[in-house]
Amino acid sequence: MATGSSSTSGTRSLGEPKDGGGISTYKGEERALRAGRLGTAGLLLSVLAATGPLMVVAGVMPTTYGVMGVVGQPLLFLILGVVLALFSLGYAEMSRHVHNAGAFYAYISRGLGGTAGAGASLVALVAYSALQAGLYGLLGFEVSGLIQTYFDAEVAWWIPALAAVAAVAVLAWLKIDLNARVLGVLLIVEVVLVVIFDIAAVADPAKEGLSLHAFNPDTLTGAGVATSLCFCIAAFTGFEQAPVYAEETSRPQVVVARVMFLAVGFVAVFFALSSWALTVAAGPSGIVPAAREQSAGLLFGLTESRLGGTFTDVMHVLFVTGMFAALLSFHNVVARYAFAMGREGLLPAAFGRTNTSTGAPGTGSLLQTVVSLVVVAGFAVTDDGPAGDPTAPVLHLFTWGGNIGALGVILLMATASVAVIVFFARRGAARAQAWRIAASALAAVALLVIAGYTVKDFDVLVGAGPGSALSWALPGIIFAAAAIGVAYGAILRARNPAAHARIGLGNEAFRLEKASGSPEA
Numbered sequence: 001m002a003t004g005s006s007s008t009s010g011t012r013s014l015g016e017p018k019d020g021g022g023i024s025t026y027k028g029e030e031r032a033l034r035a036g037r038l039g040t041a042g043l044l045l046s047v048l049a050a051t052g053p054l055m056v057v058a059g060v061m062p063t064t065y066g067v068m069g070v071v072g073q074p075l076l077f078l079i080l081g082v083v084l085a086l087f088s089l090g091y092a093e094m095s096r097h098v099h100n101a102g103a104f105y106a107y108i109s110r111g112l113g114g115t116a117g118a119g120a121s122l123v124a125l126v127a128y129s130a131l132q133a134g135l136y137g138l139l140g141f142e143v144s145g146l147i148q149t150y151f152d153a154e155v156a157w158w159i160p161a162l163a164a165v166a167a168v169a170v171l172a173w174l175k176i177d178l179n180a181r182v183l184g185v186l187l188i189v190e191v192v193l194v195v196i197f198d199i200a201a202v203a204d205p206a207k208e209g210l211s212l213h214a215f216n217p218d219t220l221t222g223a224g225v226a227t228s229l230c231f232c233i234a235a236f237t238g239f240e241q242a243p244v245y246a247e248e249t250s251r252p253q254v255v256v257a258r259v260m261f262l263a264v265g266f267v268a269v270f271f272a273l274s275s276w277a278l279t280v281a282a283g284p285s286g287i288v289p290a291a292r293e294q295s296a297g298l299l300f301g302l303t304e305s306r307l308g309g310t311f312t313d314v315m316h317v318l319f320v321t322g323m324f325a326a327l328l329s330f331h332n333v334v335a336r337y338a339f340a341m342g343r344e345g346l347l348p349a350a351f352g353r354t355n356t357s358t359g360a361p362g363t364g365s366l367l368q369t370v371v372s373l374v375v376v377a378g379f380a381v382t383d384d385g386p387a388g389d390p391t392a393p394v395l396h397l398f399t400w401g402g403n404i405g406a407l408g409v410i411l412l413m414a415t416a417s418v419a420v421i422v423f424f425a426r427r428g429a430a431r432a433q434a435w436r437i438a439a440s441a442l443a444a445v446a447l448l449v450i451a452g453y454t455v456k457d458f459d460v461l462v463g464a465g466p467g468s469a470l471s472w473a474l475p476g477i478i479f480a481a482a483a484i485g486v487a488y489g490a491i492l493r494a495r496n497p498a499a500h501a502r503i504g505l506g507n508e509a510f511r512l513e514k515a516s517g518s519p520e521a
Contacts (some may be wrong), residue, residue, distance in 0.1 A: 032429035037248040038180060043259045046245065050238025051267055051511035052135075054190040054315070054322040057274045059138070062298040064231040066291030066488020067460070071284055072219030074276040078234045081268025083446045084236055087413055090420035090440035092257035093433065094244045097423075099252050101504035102340030103243040104412045109504025111426075112420025117503045118489025119482045120135075120412060124337050129368065131237065132330035133375040136161045139323045140376075141398075146316060159378035164324060169345025169369040172331045173360050186325040186359050187317075191270070193315050197299070198277040200306040206283030214276050215285040223349040226453040227460050233450055234406035235271055238329065239263035240413060244336050247506070256258040278302070331368050331477060338364030340506065345492070375401075382478075398479055400474055403454075403461045406479045410451045417444035 038046070064073055073459045089105070100106035102117075104124050109117025119411035140161030142341040147155045171182060202210065213219065246252040281302040282290045304312040326408050339361035342351025379397045417440040424433040454461065493500040 007196040019359050029486035034146060035473075037196060038245055038255075040251055040255050040258055040262075042180035042184070043245055043249055043255060044262055045187055045243060046329060047241045047259060047263050049183035049187045049236050049325040050333070051235065051263075052190075052238075052239060052322050053187070053194055053270065053274075054319050055326065056235040056271060057194050057278075058299040059296050060235050060317055061271075061275050061278060062291040062295055064228050065278070065287050065298075066100075066189075066295060068224030068228045068231070069278065070222065070228040070287045070289060071214055072222045072225075073232065074214045074230065074272040074279070075217065075220060076225075076228055077268055077272040079167070079237060079363065080220065080229065081232050081264060081272070083231075083443060084239070084264050084268070084413075085261070086439040086444035087417055087447065088239075088260045090433075090436045090443070091240070091243070091413075091416060092260045093436050094416075094420050094423065095246060095256040095260075096253045098504070098506070099246040100504065101244055101247055101336040102506065103337075104416055104506065105245075106340065106504040106506060107243075107416050107423075108412075111423035112415070112423070114202040114500045115486055115489035115493055116415070116419075117245075118346055118492065119485035120415060121337065122481045122485030122488075123340050123408050123412060125334065125341070126477065127405045127412065128330050128334045128337065129371055129405075130401040130408070130477075131405030132334065132368070132401075133326050134373055135330070136164060136372060136376050137236075137379065137397030137401070139320060139327065140166050142316075142320050142323070147318065151410055156315075156380070158376055161376045161380075162373070164327060165369060166374045167324070168328050168331050168372075169365065170366045171328055172335060172368075173355070173362060182308055183325050183329060184245060186321050188314065190322045193318055194270075194274055196311075197303050197315075198274055201277040201281035201408065203441075204306050205280045206286060207505075208283045208285065210280060212276075214279045217411060223247035225521045226450075229450050230403075230406070230454040230457060230461060232271075233410060234402060236264070236267050237406060237409050238326075239267060240409065241329070241333050244333050258282070281306070302339045331365065331372075334368045335361045335364035338367050338415045340514065343503050344505065346488070346503065347498075360485055379479070399462045400421065400470075403479055404459065404474055407451065407454050407458075407475055408481070410447055410454060411478065411482075414444050417441070417447065458488060 001266070019243065035314040061073060064070065070076070094107050094110075098106055098110055102109075102121060102124075105117045105121035108120040136505065138156070140157035143160035144157045147153055147160075194345050205211075237262060242256050242263065246256050249255045278298070279287045282298070290301075295302055300312050300315065303315060338347060338351045340352075342349055342353070343494055344352070344365065351361075351363045353363060353369065354360060354445075375397070420440045421437050421444075424437060430437060455475050458464075458470055459466055459473050462474060464470040464472055489503070
């Protein structure tokens, strides 16, 4: 295979396509993602879909109210919005300098070195895979329930879960701009339904009226506040994915940063208002007892009494489609991490190529499909719960996967904040970037505190007993991934310094290959 000529006339250099778009081709595959596929709107819709607005309002919020008993959840969303905005100041600025589908691990590599980046890459792969796998359990359970309700037929949860795995696999193989349209439509419908509920709650409040008690700082007292932060920050997961698509956006220096701030602002305000609307509909004094009694049925009960059964039925269906949108979004992210890792030698080279017809990271997508199949099949075979308890996939697959993934993302954000500080300091830009460095330092401290409470209270988050081995075994998965990744990075540094030097470089690795005379494949 030709690697390109050093001549500047009539030839193309390594990593450049025949059409001049920054892509190299090898045996029907490409070595880079297609540029210019996504604009601001497409990228924003793609990352917001991962937050699953309806899923958070119907699932996370009632759980937080019911389990932790903290009425001030709306205020927590605003506080976390500030923390994540501080994080975004440095993270978004970094995105102007580094365009790599590896996002978190690429940034960490640029700031803290390739060995730390190798550890972060495996954490990202495990965390986002866990988040996606967990959603398959919840989606399967919900679809099974809908079929039972409307068709009076019993279908095991794993059947719709596996069907979702197949549908996600097909869509993920298509062009990212088409994916963005699918995600966008599903997201907009979700948001509209929640807004309608919010308006209905305000128009027909409980006996306590339009109380703003949930925004009172006095509500943030007691032992449950710290754990409530862990629940609520998981609801933001998705906004940080914007840099993953940097290589596929038009004007990444502008679009990625813009989307991150828009996403954080939207999520913080939208979730604060929606969680407040729940307190208005149930009453500040009644929201905790109602959430404990109805759990995930809280939103649908409040909706049915105000907007009728038909609207609630539609919301049930779109609750499922919203989960599907989040599944597709997480799948796309994992596939791109695998692509970036394959391109830079952290995974086999086959993962570092894309399909020439769609530009999708096909091998990375296939890997994630296989992982999802294995996890869903594993829980289907082994996890029926006591006496065949049908809620087991939700209580186990969803809560375990969701909390493992959330912990991984929190730790990645904290580490990336530190990497931002080191990156600009090493470049001699500490003075010019002083306020962003200060913001990153504050964000790192806040995120590490939240991560500490997440580990400390993991038994509460996954519904295990205080002495359960799950309280250390499940978070241990993330720390094990970090340790294995760092160990591999150290081995790579000792045995193949050139490969180690490419970690985090993205498309620039092509130029390194050419300069060192290494073969392309």
